[in-house]
């Protein structure tokens with residue numbers, strides 16, 4: 001039944017198989033870098049929670065200003081907002097395989113996703129990287145982000161340790177966590193990431209074959 005609330009975003013058709021993988025790791029651990037490689041190789045749609053929020057900031061609304069201020073302080077945005085942005089992007093993509101990067105970042109994110117989207121992730125990829133290496137990468141990445149300064153970065157590390165590590169432990173207990181060592185070169189990290197995604201190979205291979213046939 002359709003939800004009459006003004007916040008209703010939509011839903012997937014009942015019975016449609018949707019594959020979701022969460023990609024988590026500290027700020028600068030290489031989530032975006034590895035997601036780009038996964039997209040190339042396995043045909044997922046990459047949705048970065050942070051990118052969706054940065055797009056929302058550009059909208060110049062009251063909500064955009066609120067998000068901008070929280071991000072500048074290195075804090076997390078209320079979960080309802082990010083989950084609705086994610087669901088909207090998932091529905092609009094037309095794809096059925098999603099990499100959700102930078103999410104869930106705390107227990108509230110995880111519960112809001114369960115309430116609003118409720119598609120169990122196949123697994124959770126955790127890119128585990130040392131704080132020193134993450135800080136070095138962020139301060140060198142030059143993407144013009146307001147939150148990539150040393151003060152905000154350290155606050156983001158604090159949020160990661162206090163709020164995201166418990167979520168990681170939650171998935172570990174469920175046997176859903178796939179940890180890779182993110183301290184190494186991107187292509188080396190990707191060798192391990194590929195091995196993790198090999199468990200989804202049957203669907204991915206058949207999709208790629210179908211896409212190939214359609215183009216002929």
Ligand SMILES: Nc1ncnc2c1ncn2[C@@H]1O[C@H](COP(=O)(O)OP(=O)(O)O)[C@@H](O)[C@H]1O
Nearest residue numbers: 026027028029030031032033137141184185186
């Ligand atoms: N394995 C790696 N080794 C060295 N530098 C990396 C590695 N992975 C990513 N980077 C670089 O570090 C910065 C942060 O990577 P990014 O993918 O944006 O991380 P995240 O999305 O987790 O914040 C970028 O400049 C990126 O090019």
Ligand SMILES: Nc1ccn([C@H]2C[C@H](O)[C@@H](COP(=O)(O)OP(=O)(O)O)O2)c(=O)n1
Nearest residue numbers: 026027028049050051075076077102103105
């Ligand atoms: N689930 C999320 C994801 C990101 N955010 C906000 C808070 C984060 O510091 C910023 C930036 O996130 P983003 O994933 O782009 O950052 P990194 O790729 O880890 O450097 O966005 C959030 O509030 N909730």
Ligand SMILES: [Mg+2]
Nearest residue numbers: 031032048050
């Ligand atoms: Mg990123």
